[in-house]
Amino acid sequence: MTENPVTENPVTENPVTENPVIAVSYRAAFWGLMVRDTKVLSRSLTQFLLRTVIQPFLFVFVFLYVFPKIGAGIHGPGKASFGTVLLPGLVAVAIMFQGIQAVGLPLVNEFAQTREIEDRVMAPLPTSMVAFEKILFGAMQSALAAVLVFPMVLFFPNSNVHPHVNPVLLVAEIIVACLSAGALGLAIGTGWNPRQVPLIFSLIVIPITFLGCIYYPWASLHTVRWLQILILINPLVYVSEGLRGAITPNLQHMPWPVSLGVLILIGSGLGWLGMRGFRRRVLD
Amino acid sequence: MAGSAAVVVEKLSKHYAGPPAVDAVKGIDLEVARGEIFGLLGPNGAGKTTTVGMCTTRVVPTSGRVTVDGIDVQGDPPAARSRIGVVTQFNTLDRSCTVFENLKYHCRYFGMSHNQAKARASELLETFRLADRADADVMALSGGMAQRLQVARSIAHRPVVLFLDEPTSGLDPQSRIALWEVLGALHDEGTTVILTTHYMEEADQLCDRLAVIDHGELLVMGTPDQLKKQVGVATIVRLSLEGDREAAVAGLVPLAGVDRAEVVGDEVLVYLAEREGPLPAVVQAAMAFGLVDLALTEPTLEMVFIQLTGRALRD
Numbered sequence: 001m002t003e004n005p006v007t008e009n010p011v012t013e014n015p016v017t018e019n020p021v022i023a024v025s026y027r028a029a030f031w032g033l034m035v036r037d038t039k040v041l042s043r044s045l046t047q048f049l050l051r052t053v054i055q056p057f058l059f060v061f062v063f064l065y066v067f068p069k070i071g072a073g074i075h076g077p078g079k080a081s082f083g084t085v086l087l088p089g090l091v092a093v094a095i096m097f098q099g100i101q102a103v104g105l106p107l108v109n110e111f112a113q114t115r116e117i118e119d120r121v122m123a124p125l126p127t128s129m130v131a132f133e134k135i136l137f138g139a140m141q142s143a144l145a146a147v148l149v150f151p152m153v154l155f156f157p158n159s160n161v162h163p164h165v166n167p168v169l170l171v172a173e174i175i176v177a178c179l180s181a182g183a184l185g186l187a188i189g190t191g192w193n194p195r196q197v198p199l200i201f202s203l204i205v206i207p208i209t210f211l212g213c214i215y216y217p218w219a220s221l222h223t224v225r226w227l228q229i230l231i232l233i234n235p236l237v238y239v240s241e242g243l244r245g246a247i248t249p250n251l252q253h254m255p256w257p258v259s260l261g262v263l264i265l266i267g268s269g270l271g272w273l274g275m276r277g278f279r280r281r282v283l284d
Numbered sequence: 285m286a287g288s289a290a291v292v293v294e295k296l297s298k299h300y301a302g303p304p305a306v307d308a309v310k311g312i313d314l315e316v317a318r319g320e321i322f323g324l325l326g327p328n329g330a331g332k333t334t335t336v337g338m339c340t341t342r343v344v345p346t347s348g349r350v351t352v353d354g355i356d357v358q359g360d361p362p363a364a365r366s367r368i369g370v371v372t373q374f375n376t377l378d379r380s381c382t383v384f385e386n387l388k389y390h391c392r393y394f395g396m397s398h399n400q401a402k403a404r405a406s407e408l409l410e411t412f413r414l415a416d417r418a419d420a421d422v423m424a425l426s427g428g429m430a431q432r433l434q435v436a437r438s439i440a441h442r443p444v445v446l447f448l449d450e451p452t453s454g455l456d457p458q459s460r461i462a463l464w465e466v467l468g469a470l471h472d473e474g475t476t477v478i479l480t481t482h483y484m485e486e487a488d489q490l491c492d493r494l495a496v497i498d499h500g501e502l503l504v505m506g507t508p509d510q511l512k513k514q515v516g517v518a519t520i521v522r523l524s525l526e527g528d529r530e531a532a533v534a535g536l537v538p539l540a541g542v543d544r545a546e547v548v549g550d551e552v553l554v555y556l557a558e559r560e561g562p563l564p565a566v567v568q569a570a571m572a573f574g575l576v577d578l579a580l581t582e583p584t585l586e587m588v589f590i591q592l593t594g595r596a597l598r599d
Contacts, residue, residue: 025395026362032392039389040380118376119386119437122340123393124366284334284343 029125033133052145056090060156077220080251083159088243089214094149095142096236099181103138107189111281121282131278138182163247170246177239180267187270190277212236219252238263290445290476291316296348298334308334310500321471323491324480331500332480336449340370353444369438369446377422384418394441412436428459448479484585503592515583517543517555526574539565
C-alpha cells in the first residue's frame with residue numbers, strides 16, 4: 001500500500017508550524033475505518049444474527065420439515081435430496097443478501113439523510129479506498145453469514161445432505177462471492193435513493209433470489225431453455241453453482257472455472273460501478 | 285509565496301453544468317497567512333460554501349488551484365485532508381458511535397494508535413466540556429453541544445488549517461459566544477482558521493481579515509477596519525437636537541473633517557473622515573442647534589456590503 005509521507009515545504013521560510021501534522025499512512029487510516037466498522041457491528045450483533053439466520057432457517061423449516069409432513073416433499077434432480085440442493089443455494093443467498101443489507105441499505109441512508117459518512121470521507125486516504133473498505137467489510141459480514149448458515153442447513157434434522165467439500169475451491173468461491181456481494185451492495189448503495197428502497201426489494205432482491213439457482217441446479221433448467229439462458233445475467237447463479245461445485249459436487253453444477261471466472265468478471269464490474277458511484281456521490 | 289501562506293487560492297472557478305447552469309465561483313484569488321482567522325463574508329448563495337468545498341477536496345474545481353500548507357489540494361487530496369479540519373453546515377457526527385467514539389475513531393483515521401486516540405479523545409472532551417456526555421448517543425446532544433463536538437473532532441488531528449462553513453448559523457447566542465471563545469483559543473495556539481458567515485458581527489469581531497464575496501466573485505478583501513474605511517468615513521456621530529435639523533446639517537457640513545451630514549428620522553447623522561479630530565468642532569457647532577444627546581457609531585460591514593453591491597447582506 002502506498003505510504004503518504006508528510007513532506008516539509010521545500011520553499012518555506014518558516015518551516016516550523018505551531019501544529020505538528022501527524023504523519024498518516026493510508027494503511028493506518030484504512031485500518032481505522034475497519035476498527036470503527038467492527039465496533040459498530042459488534043454492537044448490533046443480535047440484529048446481524050437475526051437478519052442472517054431467520055430467512056434460511058424458515059426456508060429449511062418449511063421445505064425440509066413442513067412439506068414432507070404434509071406429504072408435499074420436494075426432491076432434487078435424480079436421487080438427490082432437496083437439502084442437498086438447498087445447502088449451497090442458501091449459503092449463496094445468505095452471502096448475497098448480506099452485501100445488500102450490510103453495505104447497500106445503510107449507504108443509501110448515509111448519503112441521503114444522515115451524512116455521517118462525511119467524517120470517513122474526509123479521512124486522509126483516497127476516496128476509492130474508503131469505498132473499497134465498504135466492500136471489504138461487507139464481504140467479511142457475508143463470510144460470517146456463510147459460516148452461520150452452512151452448519152444450520154447441514155445439521156437441520158431431516159436435511160439428508162451428503163456434502164463432499166473441496167476445501168480449496170470452497171474458500172476461493174466464498175472469497176470471490178463475498179467480495180462480489182460487497183460490490184453489489186456498494187453499487188446499490190451509491191445508485192439508489194431512500195424512496196427507491198422498496199424497489200430494491202422488488203426489482204433486485206426477489207428476482208435474483210428466485211432466479212438464482214438456489215432451489216434448483218442450473219443444468220436442470222434445460223427443459224426451460226429460455227429461462228436457463230436469461231438467468232445467466234444473475235450473479236447469484238454463479239455463486240450458487242460455484243458453491244454447488246465446492247460443496248455438493250455430486251449434483252450437476254457449472255464447471256468451477258466458469259462459475260468463478262464469470263463471478264470475478266461480474267464482481268469487478270459491480271465494484272467498478274460502485275466505486276464510480278461512490279466518487280460521484282462524495283465529490284461535487 | 286506558497287510556502288509561507290497557509291492557504292493559497294488561485295483563479296479558482298466552479299461551473300455547474302446544471303440545468304440550470306451556474307457559475308458558482310468565478311475566478312477567486314486569495315491568500316491566507318498562517319495563524320490568521322480569515323472570513324468569507326457574503327449572502328447565501330454567494331459561492332462561499334463552494335469555495336470552501338474546493339479547498340477541502342470535496343468540490344472539484346472547474347479551473348484554478350488551491351494549495352493548503354504547500355500541498356496542491358487537487359493533486360494530493362489525502363495529503364491535503366491530513367492538514368485540514370472541516371466543520372460543515374450539517375451535523376455529520378457518526379450516529380452509530382457515541383460522543384467519545386466519534387473523537388476516538390476520527391483520531392484513528394488520522395493514524396493515531398488506539399491509546400493515543402483514547403487519550404486525545406478524553407483530552408478533547410474535557411476541553412470542550414463534553415466529558416459528562418462521553419457515552420451519550422450523538423443524537424441526544426443539543427445543537428450547541430453537537431456543534432462543539434464537531435469542532436472538537438475537526439481539530440482532533442491538530443490540523444494546520446481549520447475550515448468552518450457557517451459555524452454559528454442555527455446556534456443560540458450562548459453557544460455562538462462559546463464557539464467564538466473556542467476559535468479564539470485556537471487562534472492563540474496558532475491554528476489558521478477560515479470560516480464562512482453571513483453574520484456581520486461575527487465577521488467583524490472574529491476575523492483578522494475578510495473577503496467579501498457575492499455572485500461567485502471576490503469584491504474586496506482586507507481587515508475589518510480597512511473594509512470599513514472604504515465606506516469613506518471613520519465615525520458616525522448621531523445627534524439629537526432640539527433646534528432645526530436641516531439648518532444644523534447646513535451648518536455642520538462645511539466643518540473641517542466632516543465628510544457629509546444628513547437628517548435621518550429624528551436625528552442628524554454626521555459622517556467624520558477621521559475618528560476623533562473633528563469631533564469637538566462638531567459638538568460645539570451642534571450646541572448652537574440645541575444638542576440634547578450624542579452617540580458615536582462605527583461604520584459597519586453592512587455599510588461596506590451595501591456600498592459594494594447596492595443591497596443588504598441578508599436580502
